[in-house]
Amino acid sequence: EIVMTQSPATLSVSPGERATLSCRASQSVSSDVAWYQQKPGQAPRLLIYGASTRATGFPARFSVSGSGTEFTLTISSLQSEDFAVYYCQQYNNWPRTFGQGTKVEIK
Amino acid sequence: QVQLVESGGGLVKPGGSLRLSCAASRFTFSDYFMSWIRHVPGKGLEWVSHISSSGSIKYYADSVKGRFTISRDNAKNALYLQMNSLRAEDTAVYYCARVYYAFDIWGQGTMVTVSS
Numbered sequence: 001e002i003v004m005t006q007s008p009a010t011l012s013v014s015p016g017e018r019a020t021l022s023c024r025a026s027q028s029v030s031s032d033v034a035w036y037q038q039k040p041g042q043a044p045r046l047l048i049y050g051a052s053t054r055a056t057g058f059p060a061r062f063s064v065s066g067s068g069t070e071f072t073l074t075i076s077s078l079q080s081e082d083f084a085v086y087y088c089q090q091y092n093n094w095p096r097t098f099g100q101g102t103k104v105e106i107k
Numbered sequence: 108q109v110q111l112v113e114s115g116g117g118l119v120k121p122g123g124s125l126r127l128s129c130a131a132s133r134f135t136f137s138d139y140f141m142s143w144i145r146h147v148p149g150k151g152l153e154w155v156s157h158i159s160s161s162g163s164i165k166y167y168a169d170s171v172k173g174r175f176t177i178s179r180d181n182a183k184n185a186l187y188l189q190m191n192s193l194r195a196e197d198t199a200v201y202y203c204a205r206v207y208y209a210f211d212i213w214g215q216g217t218m219v220t221v222s223s
Contacts, residue, residue: 034209036152043202043216044152049209087152091209095168096142096154 002026002090006099012107019075021102023088028068032092035064035073038101039084047086048073078104109134109212111203116217123193123221129186129203129214137161137181140206143188145199146216153199156188157206171197193221 003026013019023033034049037058046055048064061076075082083106088099115127127143143155156177157166165177176189186203198221204210 032208036210043213044146044210045213046209046211049211055211089152089209094157094166096157098152098154100151 001095002029002093002097004088004090004097004099006086006088006102008102009100010103010105012105013078014107015080016077017107019078019082019104021073021075021086021088021104023066023071023073023099025069025071025090029090029092031067032090033064033066033071034089034091036087036089037082037084038087044087049091075104109205111205111212111214113201113203113214113217116201116219118220118222119193120223121194121221124189124191125193125219127188127190127201127203127217127219129188131184131186131205134205134212136179136184141179141186142204142206142210143177143186144202144204144210144213145197145219146202147196147199155201158186190219193219195221197221 005024007022031051035047036044037047038044048054063074065072085101085103087101110132112130119125142157145153145155158177162179174192178187200216200218202216203214205212
């Protein structure tokens with residue numbers, strides 16, 4: 001199975017600053033990666049999938065880059081509502097697999 | 108808006124069984140693949156099972172293969188997960204999710220606790 005490895009595990013950022021989250025796949029998954037946001041007590045929400053398709057409700061400060069095995073989620077200017085856990089996930093191969101998550105916390 | 112609502116979770120003893128249901132509304136259920144995903148408390152997300160729009164193709168994680176069965180009833184807009192031979196490590200919040208490339212719509216989840 002394809003292992004998705006996220007780093008760092010925790011990212012401490014001040015509001016208004018940029019956050020950069022990384023996700024590495026153990027083998028190429030082309031651009032078939034999705035990112036999810038999960039807040040405490042809530043279900044995950046699809047944030048972005050594919051090369052750059054943002055889900056409904058998420059603003060342009062969220063962007064992604066990468067293909068193959070290296071992927072990056074960037075939040076350009078963190079807002080209070082962005083503090084959450086972010087997961088990457090590949091949908092190129094079975095079984096579908098998730099990274100272990102990056103918690104973005106207030107510095 | 109588009110909605111998925113899970114039910115059927117609860118406390119069950121090791122070796123026991125449970126059937127989860129997921130009710131879909133406000134979209135054409137029969138057009139979409141569906142999946143079950145679980146979240147172990149304090150840990151990450153694990154994809155559990157997937158079913159095609161017609162129900163003819165099914166996939167399972169190795170950790171549940173032979174114990175869990177996914178099914179759907181398109182006439183009732185419902186997705187199911189029959190869980191047998193439950194183990195402590197199956198304890199998690201179980202989500203149903205609509206598949207459109209990724210998991211684009213999630214339910215609120217139902218908690219399954221396997222404990223004696």
